Amino acid sequence: MILASASSGRETWPSWVLLVATVLVSGLFITGPVLRRRYPLAWWLLLGFPATALRVMYTWRALMAGCGLAVSRRPALTVVSGLVGNGAPPPQPRVPRRGLVRPTAGGFWLLVRLLPGQVPEDFVKAAPAMAEDWQVHAVRVTSWKPGTVRVAASVCDPLAAPRVPKQRGPGRLLRVAVGVLETGTAWVLDLRRIPHWLIVGATRSGKSTLINALVAGLAPQPVALVGIDCKGGMELSLYEPRLSALATNREQAVQLLTALVDLTLDRMTVCRAARVRNIWGLPDKERPVPVVVIVDEIAELFLVSSRNEKDEAQAAGTALIRLAQLGAALGVFLVVAGQRVGSDLGPGVTALRAQLGGRVCHRVADPGTAEMALGDLNPDALKAAQAITPEQAGTAVLASGDGWERARSHLITEVEAEAVAAEYAHLTPVLSELHVEAS
Structure with missing residues (x-):
C-alpha cells in the first residue's frame, strides 16, 4: 500500500511540474505586450531572448550554407560517385562552430570559430543576411581574436529614442553618460581613460547637443570648465556661470591657451618635485583641480586673412598641440x-588631430571632414559615418584605439544645459592664472 502510494506520487510529480510550467509560460505570453511596453528589459530576458536564441540555433546550419560560409567535407566529385551513387545521403557540410548565445540589454552576442581559409570580412558581408534571418534590427561582426569573430545583434534600434539615464549625484570624476550606444548600453565619455576628443558635425547634426550633455554632466563635478568660442561666444556663453574662463575671439583664445600651457608647466614642476608621473599620484589635498577645455568651432582659430592673423592662428595651434601632448x-x-x-585649415590641424585619441563624427557636409576625423582609425567607421542621414540628428560614430561604435546623444536643450550651469555655478573654481583681458 505504501509502495503504491509512493509510486503514484512519483508519477504525478512530473505532471504538476508540467502544469505549473504551462501556466507560467501562458501567463508570460498573455502579459507579454504589457510587459514589453512597461518593462522592456524584463520582457526581452523572459520572452524575447529565449525565442530568438532558439531561432539562431535552428537556422545556423542553413544560414551558414546560404551565405557561402559552409565547407563540404569531401570534394563534390567524390560525393557524387562514392555516396550518392550508392543511395547514401551526401555528408552534411562543415559549418563554423558557434558558441553560446548570450543576452545583452537589447540583443545578444556569440562567438564564432572561423574555418580554415575564412577571414572576418566574410562574416561582415553576411551580417545583413543574419539580421534578416534572425528578424533583428542589425547585426555587427567584429574580430575577437585570431580565428574568432564576435557576432552582436540588436533586436530594435536603441538609437531611435535614447532615454536619459537616472543619475544621482556627480558620479565618477570626469566620467559622463552622454547618450546611448547601438548595443543599448550607456554612451560614456571617460576623460580619465581617453583624455582628448575631436567632435565634428554639420549644422543641426547634434554636435551642440552632445556638448550640452557633456557640460550638464561635468557641471556637478569638482572640475574647472574653460571655454573657447571664437564666434563671439554665441554657443559657450550659455554656460558662462559655470566657466572658469571664456575666450570669445582669437586674440583672447591665444591668451587663454598660453596661460593653460603655463599652468601645465607649473603642474609638471609640482609632480617632478613630488616624484610622481601625473597629478593622480599626488595626495588628495595637494592635487590641482582638473581642467576641461571646450573649443567650439576649431576652424575659427585657424582661418586667416592677413599676416597678423596667421601669427595668431599659428600661436593658437601650437598651444593646443602642446596642451594635447602634456595635458593628460x-x-x-x-x-x-x-x-x-x-588639412586645408593648416598643418597645425593635422598635428592636433593626431593627439586627439577620441573621435566623434556626426553627419558632415563634406567627406573630407569625416576622413579627417575617422579615416586614420578605422575605414569601416568612416563608411558608417557617411551613411548618417539628416533625419538622424544626434546620431554619430565614435572611434578610438579600442574600436568604433554608433551612438546617439541625449537630447539636452540649451535651456536645460544653461539651467544646470546656473545651478552649479557655486562649484566654479577660481583660477586667477587664466584671466583673459577684454579686447
Missing part, C-alpha cells in the same frame, strides 16, 4: 569641436 598627465583635457576639419 597634468589634468588638462581637450574637447575640440567643429563643423569642418580638414
Whole structure:
C-alpha cells in the first residue's frame, strides 16, 4: 500500500511540474505586450531572448550554407560517385562552430570559430543576411581574436529614442553618460581613460547637443570648465556661470591657451618635485583641480586673412598641440569641436588631430571632414559615418584605439544645459592664472 502510494506520487510529480510550467509560460505570453511596453528589459530576458536564441540555433546550419560560409567535407566529385551513387545521403557540410548565445540589454552576442581559409570580412558581408534571418534590427561582426569573430545583434534600434539615464549625484570624476550606444548600453565619455576628443558635425547634426550633455554632466563635478568660442561666444556663453574662463575671439583664445600651457608647466614642476608621473599620484589635498577645455568651432582659430592673423592662428595651434601632448598627465583635457576639419585649415590641424585619441563624427557636409576625423582609425567607421542621414540628428560614430561604435546623444536643450550651469555655478573654481583681458 505504501509502495503504491509512493509510486503514484512519483508519477504525478512530473505532471504538476508540467502544469505549473504551462501556466507560467501562458501567463508570460498573455502579459507579454504589457510587459514589453512597461518593462522592456524584463520582457526581452523572459520572452524575447529565449525565442530568438532558439531561432539562431535552428537556422545556423542553413544560414551558414546560404551565405557561402559552409565547407563540404569531401570534394563534390567524390560525393557524387562514392555516396550518392550508392543511395547514401551526401555528408552534411562543415559549418563554423558557434558558441553560446548570450543576452545583452537589447540583443545578444556569440562567438564564432572561423574555418580554415575564412577571414572576418566574410562574416561582415553576411551580417545583413543574419539580421534578416534572425528578424533583428542589425547585426555587427567584429574580430575577437585570431580565428574568432564576435557576432552582436540588436533586436530594435536603441538609437531611435535614447532615454536619459537616472543619475544621482556627480558620479565618477570626469566620467559622463552622454547618450546611448547601438548595443543599448550607456554612451560614456571617460576623460580619465581617453583624455582628448575631436567632435565634428554639420549644422543641426547634434554636435551642440552632445556638448550640452557633456557640460550638464561635468557641471556637478569638482572640475574647472574653460571655454573657447571664437564666434563671439554665441554657443559657450550659455554656460558662462559655470566657466572658469571664456575666450570669445582669437586674440583672447591665444591668451587663454598660453596661460593653460603655463599652468601645465607649473603642474609638471609640482609632480617632478613630488616624484610622481601625473597629478593622480599626488595626495588628495595637494592635487590641482582638473581642467576641461571646450573649443567650439576649431576652424575659427585657424582661418586667416592677413599676416597678423596667421601669427595668431599659428600661436593658437601650437598651444593646443602642446596642451594635447602634456595635458593628460597634468589634468588638462581637450574637447575640440567643429563643423569642418580638414588639412586645408593648416598643418597645425593635422598635428592636433593626431593627439586627439577620441573621435566623434556626426553627419558632415563634406567627406573630407569625416576622413579627417575617422579615416586614420578605422575605414569601416568612416563608411558608417557617411551613411548618417539628416533625419538622424544626434546620431554619430565614435572611434578610438579600442574600436568604433554608433551612438546617439541625449537630447539636452540649451535651456536645460544653461539651467544646470546656473545651478552649479557655486562649484566654479577660481583660477586667477587664466584671466583673459577684454579686447
